[in-house]
Amino acid sequence: MISIFLARRTMCVLVAAALAGCASVAPDHGFGDVERQAQARTGYAPRLAQNDDAKRDIAETVSKLLQQPLSVNDAVRIAVINNPGLQASFWDVGIAQADLAQAGRLPNPALDFKRVNAGGGVGIERTFTVNLIGALTMPLASRLESRRFQQVKLAVGAEIERKVAETRRAWYEAVAAEQSVEYAKQVEQAADASAELSERMVKAGNASKLDLAREQAFHAESSAALARTEREARATREKLARLLGLASSRFQLPERLPGLPSSTAELADIERIALDQRLDVQAARSDAEATAANLGLTRTTRFINVLDLGYVRNTGANEPAGRGYEVTLELPLFDWGGARVARAEAVYMQSVNKVAQTAVDARSEAREAYANYQSSYVLAKRYRDEVIPLRKKISQEVLLRYNGMLASTFELLADAREQASAVNAYIDAQKEYWIAHATLEAALGTRVANPNQGAQQ
Template identity: 55%
Template sequence: MNIKPSQRLLGVTGLALALAGCASFSPDGGMNAVSDIARAKAGAPARMLRSDTDRHALDELLKARLAQPLSADDAVAIALLNNRRLQSTYWELGVAEADLVQAGRLQNPSFGYKHTRGGGDVSIERALTFNLVSLITAPLASRIEGRQFEATKLRVAAEAVQVAADTRRAWVEAVAATQGVGYAKQVALAADAGADLAQRMRNAGNWSAYDQAREQAFYAEAMADVARATKAATAAREQLTRMLGLWGEKAQYRLPERLPDLPAAPRELADVEQTAVRERLDVRAATLASQQTAASLGLTRATRFINVLELGGTRESNGDEPKERGYEVTLEIPLFDWGGARTARAEAVYMQAVNQLAATATDARSEARESYFAYRTAYDLAKHYRDVVIPLRKKLSDETLLRYNGMLVSVFELLADAREQRGTVNAAIEAQKDFWLADSNLETALGGKLPATQHNGEHQ
């Protein structure tokens, strides 16, 4: 059976159209996968704001979450939806999916038309050509772009999880700073009373100028501490506000007055290294990148010698002579470039990806060990302040007050004890803050949110 060239051309055209029709956009644009990862590893879903309906839903969520003192979980939920830099990152999914769809579509055919006249004769030649290389390699190219799309999902999800972790740390810093301002004001109030007492005692002739100056200096230092604490609290709050993407009236949210209490016991984690390698998104992304470069290396080797191969049908009319039909093949001759450089480059890129994967896994193991050690140390230190240092300091204060009431010590010693308490309480607040920061850092190092631990008081 003889098949006419025109029939062959129609067959190629039909196959090309069928392949081109297979490439289409997904309904969610890859966002569902990102949202699921964010919910599992950050404790809240991610969402791309595509329409007015989405923005209205966000406004309702903000009203509900900001109507009460802002918790860490509420802060994370808001940041995953309202942080505009993160929203910009979400749209990388659209770019990657467009590349994937484009890879599944063939290059447009080329149409040639030639019209010549001479000696009273008119010659008309028409040609329609397709790039067969793009046709042959389209499935492999689609698989490569598919892996790239998956890698983009991981990268976007990793950015969402990172924003959630940064927001949680910013919340801890802001609440601790707010707590520090409250205590600094209490100290300043007590120092003011002490300075006033010193002035009256001096006027009565019962205190020396030295003792009066000491109390006045303490009051002046306490007021300076209030200013420094207020400045630090403002900076910490603004950092949190930037993570939340809030402005205007919404930026006037309220924070809890103090940090959550310590857990009853620290987390007992058996194998943090394996958890990090298994759960961390950067390790998964590096693994996918090595697989993608391996596939790219295969495509480069497949097209090493044949980079341009075109098949087309032709039709020629020459005056009153019978029309001529046929086909033409265009093939690039590898005379000067045998593709060795492209193959070597692809192999080098692949080895880069392999070593990057090994380095990422090694770093993940080390960071997991370091973060867990820092977490346990921070817990022990904060617990030491809570159970040992603060009770001892309180006992000393109680004994000093009893001695003062029994007229065994002077008011000067009572005020001196109040001055000494300031450093201890500030150190205890700092230790508590460091623990919750270490807790967040541990979750980041191990790849996501860990199960909640039991503690006295609600972890806001």
């Protein structure tokens, strides 16, 4: 009977040892799958800074990209490889992969040695113990950790996509703010000249003090607007620098935003796209599956919590050696495992409801983002094709009337103020469209192509 038991035990140990030999820590810490997934979904490949060579390579790439005005694509490329917070989340994959490798290995055996002096004789007891429950449940634990590993990779992938969307939005905000600053400077200079001209006209008796006060007020307002836009430009630039993981915000940006495309992307069944493509939805599903697997493992081990199998060999003076085995079993007298099972069931129901909430959020966010994307394009296009051309036409007509002495200087200055207001509104509308485009990509979990993007305006 003992020989059969030992043979079975040996077979189990050999099978488990073979499984343990297959479970090892990957050289890339399991990050290769995340890198390939991000490349396929976003077009940008993250890098794990796991050694000095990788860090130097990342630093060289960032330095090269910063030598020219930073495009939105280059900004995202820098963020996904250089953002320290994102790098920290990358190591979640390494932790999960190490846990998976650990779950596929046998628990270490225990060796007990006893030496007892009694009546002039010496007794020696040797015990070699193996955690049998740990070996029997190792396949279940490996499957559980494998599911968790997949879930972590999905979660890290979702974090990469969130960082891509945040960086795009921050880039559009920073470029629009810089563009507004340059235009605000032009307006402030014009307002300063008009205020000075009004003061001279008042002295010459060709204008009233009321006209002078109006121009001076406009000059003061334009100066305040310039200070406000400069403050916003500094804030947006620093926000972008944080996302890029840069120690300094002294990088170049383009002078203006990209032009509007000729049309928007027409997407059908956006809710289905979001549910199929978003990684946070997939991660929530994976979490529920892993929790269900954990519940099965808990039910399997609810009664037998500790089962150790040991081989014993006793020797003593003037006595033949004794051999045998011992089994250590935890008796469920006080804890029958019901609380553990109840907790696992509660955690599972919690994860199921989290999946449902994630799906509701994803569908709602997709609808909202698509509606904002469409309406933002209509607004920006109206400014580009209607408001700005009409303002230019009005300015030309007012200038002609002024040259023909049919309009006063103050009418010309008033028209300039109205034109400045229209240009600022167009810059804001253009920025809102591009931000809405980036938000739509994040809400759907996939890239949205711009049909025939137009030239810069």
